[in-house]
Amino acid sequence: MTYFEKNVDGLPVFKLEGKIMGGTECDKLCHRLMAVIATGHSHLVMDFEKVQWMNSAGIGMLIQCVTRLRRNGGDLHFLGVHDRVGHYFRITKLDTVLKIYDNMNEVRKKLQLTY
Numbered sequence: 001m002t003y004f005e006k007n008v009d010g011l012p013v014f015k016l017e018g019k020i021m022g023g024t025e026c027d028k029l030c031h032r033l034m035a036v037i038a039t040g041h042s043h044l045v046m047d048f049e050k051v052q053w054m055n056s057a058g059i060g061m062l063i064q065c066v067t068r069l070r071r072n073g074g075d076l077h078f079l080g081v082h083d084r085v086g087h088y089f090r091i092t093k094l095d096t097v098l099k100i101y102d103n104m105n106e107v108r109k110k111l112q113l114t115y
Helices: 023-038 056-071 083-091 104-111
Strands: 002-008 011-020 043-054 075-079 099-101
Touching: 002 023, 011 023, 011 056, 011 104, 023 043, 023 056, 043 056, 043 083, 043 104, 056 075, 075 104, 099 104
Parallel strands: 011 043, 043 075, 075 099
Antiparallel strands: 002 011
16 A cells, blocks of 8 residues: 545545555554644545555554544545445445545535635
């Protein structure tokens, strides 16, 4: 898994690629997400357009971030979740808990951001 981050409308956006399977890369991403949360950001966006697959370790990392953000009045917003990963979210019922959007405009609308 690789990722890069950018800022869109004041929101940290993390674009992920490959497989989220735990390990060193997943740990680095988790530490980076926690560091961004610690700077005061209460909403983060994860772009899953190029994520091929994820396992339970990847799911655990995401749930940890969602929990921390929600405790601080924020949330983790997901974009571009395609069928393979979306299927995993559905069978684990995570699609009922996670905030999943088709595009960034939907996130802007939800958060009432102007652009």
